Amino acid sequence: MISLTTELFETPAIQQLAITDDTLTVDLSDGRTISVPLAWYPRLQHGSTEDWS
Structure with missing residues (x-):
């Protein structure tokens, strides 16, 4: 019998x-x-630096 262990x-x-302007x-x-x-996260991409804080 084989048993699998999850660590x-x-x-x-x-x-x-x-x-940055284009990278997280x-x-x-x-x-x-x-x-x-940053394009993968549109809400961050279109937010202001104040929104990121």
Whole structure:
């Protein structure tokens, strides 16, 4: 019989968040950096810098 084990992983914390004219970038506590086009998030893309705060 084969059993599958699921390991629980700790979710890394956000260390820094940056929004430019066209990119959303997140630095995580495990050393990874994730960058995505701001176009994926229309509400952020069309918001003002005051809305982002």
